[in-house]
Amino acid sequence: MFDWRWEFVWQILPRLIEATGNTLIAAGAGYCIALVLGLVLALAQRTRHRWVNMAVNEFVEFVRSTPLILQIFFIFYVGPQFGILLSPWASGMIAIGVHYACYLSEVYRGGIDSVPKGQWEAATALNMTTMQKYRRVVIPQAIPASLAGLGNYLVGIFKDTPMLSVIGVAELLHTANAIGSENYRFLEPYTMVGIIFLAISLPAAGLVRMVEGYVRRRMGL
Amino acid sequence: MQDLSALPHELTGNTVPMISFKSVRKAYGDLVVINDLDLDIQVGETVSIIGPSGSGKTTVLRMLMTLEDVNGGVIYVDGKPLTHMVKNGKLVPANERHLRKQRVNIGMCFQHFNLFPHMTAIENCMEGPVQVLGLSKSEARERSEELLELVGMIDKKDQHPARLSGGQQQRVAIARALAMRPKVMLFDEVTSALDPEVIGEVTNVIRNLVAEHNLTMLLVTHQMGFARDISDRVCFFFGGKIEEQGSPDQLFGNPQRERTRQFLSAVREAI
Ligand SMILES: Nc1ncnc2c1ncn2[C@@H]1O[C@H](COP(=O)(O)OP(=O)(O)OP(=O)(O)O)[C@@H](O)[C@H]1O
Ligand SMILES: [Mg+2]
Numbered sequence: 264m265f266d267w268r269w270e271f272v273w274q275i276l277p278r279l280i281e282a283t284g285n286t287l288i289a290a291g292a293g294y295c296i297a298l299v300l301g302l303v304l305a306l307a308q309r310t311r312h313r314w315v316n317m318a319v320n321e322f323v324e325f326v327r328s329t330p331l332i333l334q335i336f337f338i339f340y341v342g343p344q345f346g347i348l349l350s351p352w353a354s355g356m357i358a359i360g361v362h363y364a365c366y367l368s369e370v371y372r373g374g375i376d377s378v379p380k381g382q383w384e385a386a387t388a389l390n391m392t393t394m395q396k397y398r399r400v401v402i403p404q405a406i407p408a409s410l411a412g413l414g415n416y417l418v419g420i421f422k423d424t425p426m427l428s429v430i431g432v433a434e435l436l437h438t439a440n441a442i443g444s445e446n447y448r449f450l451e452p453y454t455m456v457g458i459i460f461l462a463i464s465l466p467a468a469g470l471v472r473m474v475e476g477y478v479r480r481r482m483g484l
Numbered sequence: 485m486q487d488l489s490a491l492p493h494e495l496t497g498n499t500v501p502m503i504s505f506k507s508v509r510k511a512y513g514d515l516v517v518i519n520d521l522d523l524d525i526q527v528g529e530t531v532s533i534i535g536p537s538g539s540g541k542t543t544v545l546r547m548l549m550t551l552e553d554v555n556g557g558v559i560y561v562d563g564k565p566l567t568h569m570v571k572n573g574k575l576v577p578a579n580e581r582h583l584r585k586q587r588v589n590i591g592m593c594f595q596h597f598n599l600f601p602h603m604t605a606i607e608n609c610m611e612g613p614v615q616v617l618g619l620s621k622s623e624a625r626e627r628s629e630e631l632l633e634l635v636g637m638i639d640k641k642d643q644h645p646a647r648l649s650g651g652q653q654q655r656v657a658i659a660r661a662l663a664m665r666p667k668v669m670l671f672d673e674v675t676s677a678l679d680p681e682v683i684g685e686v687t688n689v690i691r692n693l694v695a696e697h698n699l700t701m702l703l704v705t706h707q708m709g710f711a712r713d714i715s716d717r718v719c720f721f722f723g724g725k726i727e728e729q730g731s732p733d734q735l736f737g738n739p740q741r742e743r744t745r746q747f748l749s750a751v752r753e754a755i
């Protein structure tokens with residue numbers, strides 16, 4: 264059998280738990296950025312300004328077709344050459360937030376497209392402005408329709424936070440690496456990181472479904 | 485672009501029609517759906533549009549509601565151009581700002597109700613008055629309650645549309661449109677999606693509107709009896725044109741055109 268040491272587990276657990284806090288903060292902050300920016304991108308893709316449309320489309324395509332890790336490196340290491348000096352945390356949040364915003368914009372777009380044409384027409388018949396149509400009629404229906412997709416990416420973003428370790432954000436993997444190299448033992452830290460991720464991801468998926476059901480009921484859908 | 489120089493910038497005279505279609509044309513690609521339509525509807529008049537499927541009935545209403553643009557001619561509402569505006573002494577296609585100014589005159593009810601599902605009945609009615617007309621919540625609530633009372637839906641005012649039957653939803657939709665105080669109401673087959681036993685509750689609401697209000701109404705319907713009862717005038721559409729029009733007694737009792745007779749007898753057989 265392999266050499267599993269429980270006393271080592273208990274010894275490193277406090278540090279891992281602290282790092283779990285950082286991971287959750289990173290995932291949460293990145294997700295909030297993505298939620299807001301994703302909606303902005305989705306709306307920008309629908310404006311009648313052809314140039315805005317095209318620019319946003321290209322940007323979303325570009326971000327979605329390049330690896331997140333490269334984007335993280337780029338912002339952190341190449342940014343300074345353009346005079347953009349950001350801390351590891353700031354770089355990481357921007358990279359993850361923007362990356363996922365591009366995915367979420369597609370989810371929002373699907374949600375907006377799922378709102379029946381008749382809803383737009385009823386809003387026109389009430390003489391609403393385009394802004395009012397989005398704000399009062401379309402987005403309130405598009406978001407419940409998007410919740411399942413939005414929720415999946417919450418788990419996705421959470422699982423991608425270890426990439427931030429490469430620029431020195433003290434999240435779970437980074438901490439596990441540090442513990443491992445200090446003690447020349449990697450089995451317990453990595454295993455614990457895996458278990459912590461599992462323990463959070465699994466209930467999160469269920470939670471997302473519960474929230475979705477709740478929102479839909481509240482909105483009378 | 486078609487030459488509009490022969491058309492007036494504004495309708496004047498002592499009887500300006502509430503609605504006026506002048507040489508209106510609508511095409512989808514090569515398919516001409518409305519062909520050189522001229523139609524005047526007077527203030528307070530109730531006009532029904534009947535005709536076979538695909539004859540362009542819905543299109544007429546949708547152009548009036550500005551849900552479709554026109555490809556030729558001009559529509560006037562209350563004497564002013566709706567689809568166009570005057571710029572540098574010429575009629576040019578209306579921009580959104582002009583449309584918003586003119587649309588206040590018009591309300592519409594749809595075949596599939598199109599209530600906002602995330603709002604209760606009364607919230608649906610208050611939405612336009614509060615957001616668009618800028619009424620206070622309490623004013624809008626008062627107005628909406630009055631109208632929900634009128635359509636017999638006051639006891640369901642806090643229900644979401646999903647909890648209402650089709651007939652009930654349609655009555656709320658009528659109240660929602662009326663809450664904007666339009667001069668013109670458009671009804672596009674408002675009973676076609678309803679179960680037979682609830683059609684009456686919606687047609688009765690419309691009958692009351694005809695009797696008690698000075699609204700100008702334009703209805704598309706497949707219910708010939710209803711059209712006969714409430715209309716001042718009935719227009720029979722065929723192939724994007726008015727084939728025949730007249731008073732209900734004239735059109736239903738003594739149709740002049742062969743196509744009208746064929747249509748009416750086909751409809752009667754179907755019943
Ligand atoms: N968006 C569109 N694109 C292409 N063709 C259309 C469109 N909307 C309507 N049409 C066509 O225009 C014609 C008239 O349609 P319209 O809906 O006005 O008919 P209608 O008289 O209301 O028919 P019905 O009794 O079936 O409702 C039809 O041939 C229809 O197929
Ligand atoms: Mg129709």
